[in-house]
Amino acid sequence: MGYIFDGIIKAFKLLIFFDKEVYSIIFLSIFISLTSTLISSFIGIPLGFLIGLKKFRFKRIVARLLYTFMSLPPVVVGLVVAIIISRRGPLGHLRLLFTPAAMIIAQTLLVTPIITGIIFNNSKEQGHQIKQICKTLGGNRWDTLILLIKEMRINILIAVVTGFGRAISEVGAVMIVGGNIKGHTRVMTSFIAMNHSMGNYSTSIAMGLVLLIISFITNSILYKYVTGD
Amino acid sequence: MNIEIQSLIKTYNQRQVLNIKSLSLEKGKIYGIIGPNGAGKSTMLRIIAGLEEAKKGTILYNKKHLNGEIIKNLTYLNQKPYLLRTSVFNNIAYPLKLRKYKKETLKKKVIEIVKEFNIFDLRHQPATNLSGGEAQKVALARALIFEPELLLLDEPTANIDPNSLELIEKKIIKRNREKNTTIIIITHNIGQAKRLCDEIIFIREGEIVEYGKTNQVISNPKCNEMKRFLSVYI
Numbered sequence: 378m379g380y381i382f383d384g385i386i387k388a389f390k391l392l393i394f395f396d397k398e399v400y401s402i403i404f405l406s407i408f409i410s411l412t413s414t415l416i417s418s419f420i421g422i423p424l425g426f427l428i429g430l431k432k433f434r435f436k437r438i439v440a441r442l443l444y445t446f447m448s449l450p451p452v453v454v455g456l457v458v459a460i461i462i463s464r465r466g467p468l469g470h471l472r473l474l475f476t477p478a479a480m481i482i483a484q485t486l487l488v489t490p491i492i493t494g495i496i497f498n499n500s501k502e503q504g505h506q507i508k509q510i511c512k513t514l515g516g517n518r519w520d521t522l523i524l525l526i527k528e529m530r531i532n533i534l535i536a537v538v539t540g541f542g543r544a545i546s547e548v549g550a551v552m553i554v555g556g557n558i559k560g561h562t563r564v565m566t567s568f569i570a571m572n573h574s575m576g577n578y579s580t581s582i583a584m585g586l587v588l589l590i591i592s593f594i595t596n597s598i599l600y601k602y603v604t605g606d
Numbered sequence: 607m608n609i610e611i612q613s614l615i616k617t618y619n620q621r622q623v624l625n626i627k628s629l630s631l632e633k634g635k636i637y638g639i640i641g642p643n644g645a646g647k648s649t650m651l652r653i654i655a656g657l658e659e660a661k662k663g664t665i666l667y668n669k670k671h672l673n674g675e676i677i678k679n680l681t682y683l684n685q686k687p688y689l690l691r692t693s694v695f696n697n698i699a700y701p702l703k704l705r706k707y708k709k710e711t712l713k714k715k716v717i718e719i720v721k722e723f724n725i726f727d728l729r730h731q732p733a734t735n736l737s738g739g740e741a742q743k744v745a746l747a748r749a750l751i752f753e754p755e756l757l758l759l760d761e762p763t764a765n766i767d768p769n770s771l772e773l774i775e776k777k778i779i780k781r782n783r784e785k786n787t788t789i790i791i792i793t794h795n796i797g798q799a800k801r802l803c804d805e806i807i808f809i810r811e812g813e814i815v816e817y818g819k820t821n822q823v824i825s826n827p828k829c830n831e832m833k834r835f836l837s838v839y840i
Contacts, residue, residue: 506688509657514701515678515752528691 384582391583403587406564409477410544413484418537421489425496430504443497446490455553458483475556483550488540495536499529531603538599607667607755607788608633614663616649624649624812634786638793638803646812647792651758655682680756685764687745689733694744697733701752715751723747739770746774750781759791775802808832
């Protein structure tokens with residue numbers, strides 16, 4: 378039990394004494410997850426609305442594929458991205474492997490289906506009602522789009538926060554494409570996994586607590602916005 | 607608004623749900639559509655509102671096909687209206703905001719209508735917290751505030767209390783008399799049809815089987831389906 382308490386004490390020490398390595402890992406993790414969530418939101422939100430609101434052939438197949446992509450195994454995504462951007466791969470000339478950019482690409486591939494899927498699910502029910510009410514009250518397509526965003530702001534926020542949660546807690550894909558290089562591609566999750574395998578439980582617990590605090594803060598913001606409490 | 611319907615056909619998955627050969631609706635009248643569930647009443651109303659497309663046929667609104675200008679002059683309200691996640695005031699003001707009304711005019715018009723509908727005290731409440739009757743009053747006020755020429759109502763008083771029902775019926779009649787608004791209302795309430803409608807259209811299996819003046823159709827129905835329907839509902 379002692380190492381658990383040691384971990385908690387060490388966590389506070391690392392944070393209070395501004396450990397340079399820890400803070401660089403935290404900031405890199407947040408930067409990579411925020412960037413990938415942002416890119417995924419720009420793709421996933423309009424795509425989710427489009428699939429949810431438009432009638433088109435093979436819509437059911439698209440929906441099933443989307444649900445499948447929502448539960449993509451991160452290691453598989455990491456592997457595919459690594460193969461594509463590795464030196465011998467089709468995008469090898471870009472020299473992206475073991476860079477933060479590669480980690481952003483992998484996370485974007487994981488997060489986009491989640492955001493798209495959540496928006497798709499909500500818009501196919503509520504979105505149709507909003508579209509109808511806007512049209513029957515005299516709104517045009519532009520008015521409908523604005524109203525959709527306004528009315529579904531909470532759903533959009535939930536989708537984005539869920540996507541961010543997936544990105545920041547993901548380890549498999551970033552380990553494969555990032556390589557966990559100290560000072561370059563080491564993020565919180567790969568740091569925890571590495572320290573655990575080395576037997577440094579207290580350091581793993583310390584970083585795990587930081588990860589939990591970030592998760593708590595983002596979810597608290599969401600909760601406050603959704604419930605108003 | 608005058609409406610001319612010709613050879614209107616609607617199908618769902620190759621099953622024909624509506625087949626209106628010819629129907630003329632005159633400006634300033636209240637029409638009641640009655641018929642059993644699944645007869646095609648709501649489909650017909652939704653097609654007139656431009657919310658669904660027909661497979662074949664034409665609908666002319668004042669001798670014109672449906673366009674942006676006509677859509678701005680009609681509105682549709684069903685029994686479960688969607689209210690925006692904002693206050694009652696903002697919900698009712700929304701159609702006026704779409705039409706770029708000035709703030710003062712907008713406020714004046716909204717205050718007038720909330721008083722008229724006895725929902726003045728609710729104006730700052732979130733619309734999503736209202737009871738069924740209150741929500742329906744807000745939805746009707748929102749539909750009437752921009753003075754549409756054509757009002758399409760799909761069972762607007764189903765499942766609401768008698769006081770709200772009476773108020774809503776009064777407002778429908780008032781709007782029709784004062785602004786000469788054409789109104790088409792779907793109802794299962796024969797009493798309501800008698801109170802509100804100038805003419806009745808009875809639909810069964812997607813086709814009009816009886817059509818005429820309200821008193822005449824209800825007191826002396828010609829077809830057996832209508833007689834059977836009336837015997838159940840009266």
